[in-house]
Amino acid sequence: MAGNFWKSSHNKDWILDRQAIILRRYEAHQIFEPALEAQHQKLLIFLCELTQSIGIQMKSKQQIISTATIYMKRFYMRNSFKAVEPMLLSATAIYLASKVDQFENMPLGVLVNACCVVQDRYKYALQKHFPYRGLDILSCEFYLAESLDFSLIVYHPYRPLVTYLNYLPDDYDDGFRTRLLTSAWTVLNDSLRTDVCFLFPPHQIAVASLIVAAVAQGRNDLQTWFMEMEGIDLMNVSEICAYINDYYDFIKTYNQEEEIPDLISQMPKPVLSPPK
Template sequence: MARSFWRSSNYLEWLLDRQDVMIHRANDLKILGSEEEYQKVMLFFTDVIQAFGKSVEVRQQVIATALVYFKRFYSRNSFKTIDPWLMAPSCLFLASKVEEFGVVSQKNLMTSCRNVVHSHYLIYFPDGYGYPYRAQDVLECEFILLEAMDCSLVVFHPYRPLVQFCDELRPQMHEYADVLLERAWWLVNDSFRTDVCLHYPPYIIALGCLQLAVVIISSNPDLLIGSVNISSSSFMNSSLSISSNKHGYFGHQTQSTVNPSLVADRWFSELNVDMERVLEISRHLLSLYDLWRRFDELAEMPNILLKKLPRPVIQSPHTSQNYQSGNSVNPTGCNSTSATQSSNLSSGTQQQTHGGSMVVPSGTGAVGTGSSSGATGTVGSIHNMPDHQTQQQQRSMTSSSQPRMHPQGGGMQHMGVR
């Protein structure tokens, strides 16, 4: 990982302009109808990634990196490119490697995805097959994700600067310090449900969350009283605390002598930052909470995901017959022209080869044969070749011309790529 944020790909390549993001988002907005509907879809799949991450028991930083990857991909691609249901575990799988958490077992990941979908999201798979993707699909999608991000995998999160800012405020905040860090940390987690990770550096996001946390604490003094009562409950039950209470040592603990708003205003005034950008973070979070309050997932998301948003054709779970069938589908979603040409080439080679002899059709240039003498053949000549050399030649010609195919049968469209 880069030591400096200012030299990392996070700053140099992935602080995007909002107008550019909206240009790439135009097709999805036409389908969904509005920016609010788009944000509801992103909010929904943020919850999906969070549920997948909790199921495989990864750290919060791994989930945060996966959310950033998810937003990066769809900031330059439409939902029609890759099914978000496939991109979600792919981002989580890649993030576990980048954050050095340890490679998540593919079997455990897919089992967790199926269990989470069966428990909470089965309504979005009306075909009855449940979660349709396999580990091979996630591995292929991982390479597509790497290509889309140009292998720029370094992500700087607001957590570290937030802890540093709270440490600076601790001597002045006194009893508010721990509550402030806790509330600001929750706000940072919620910030990944917005687009701020695409437009602002992490220290600006941390400052915006810190400012909003100060407002929350100032308007809800009961938060401090509850934390003080919890922290001192063990002492209050002891004889030492009882005797101390008689002398009034705990009598004024719940009465704060610090005004967090004044301390924060003084501290923010000494910073050399653009406060307008800090306020933009707060506005993004307030807009998120307003949308969250009006968002009815069970009532709205089935209509959006099943009717508005294009979905690939879901096929039945793979069986041994699927793998034995000769038909296969290109996982990249490209048209099957190259596959048809390669099959024609293979069939043409078989027609030309008979009884251990290869026929070089007329009208072509001189062709080298597979004979041990190394002599070159002329146009229209027939060269006798051993059977094993003929078979090797056919396999090499077929494998060199035919692209790598996906082991799915029936000639159906791939589930993840549309």
């Protein structure tokens, strides 16, 4: 994405320190105890997956899916889970992200049909049918954008990831570079399930994803190479790597199909006006 990240609203309004995140979540969700924080994390991971599933069903670009995921996380950073039912918010986030990234309206009828398919896929946690219409998504769209202060431009780590990959040392052959790109891209997508998008600039997340992916493939020398580059804060990069590795450890500790239904049951149920 063109433009200057450092002068953007993304950097000025949505790159926070850890204490600010804790305070905002406490104000929105009254989270303080570690057990509640773990539940909050599990629910957010599920909602990220839900948003991604709708985007994939719509055959959206990864950038649109990532933008929508960040919209959803930003919304629940400021608002209680009781503010908007999750399927409606995820669908609206995909719709709004498509407008912002492609500058065109996504067909609402197609989006509603995609949500019906996804709703059925997660029927162990969600009600049986997607109950919303296009007008509900349009109404929620303004509510979502207003809650984000209409700060809708999101900078992602995908472009710097490809840039750094092109400058890797010569001993990384083309086959390894291809595997590394695929693996690091997946790590970037997984990083959306963590708080790193609120804590660090995109280029540092890209570096961390390359390092995590390289280590997973048996190459432990990439961090040393990045140490020689200017403008790379390796302390931050190491912290991002820790967040991502902690996420991979965390998702091994619970059964989504057993735990998520109870958490979802505490969220609001749709109250719809009769069709006109």
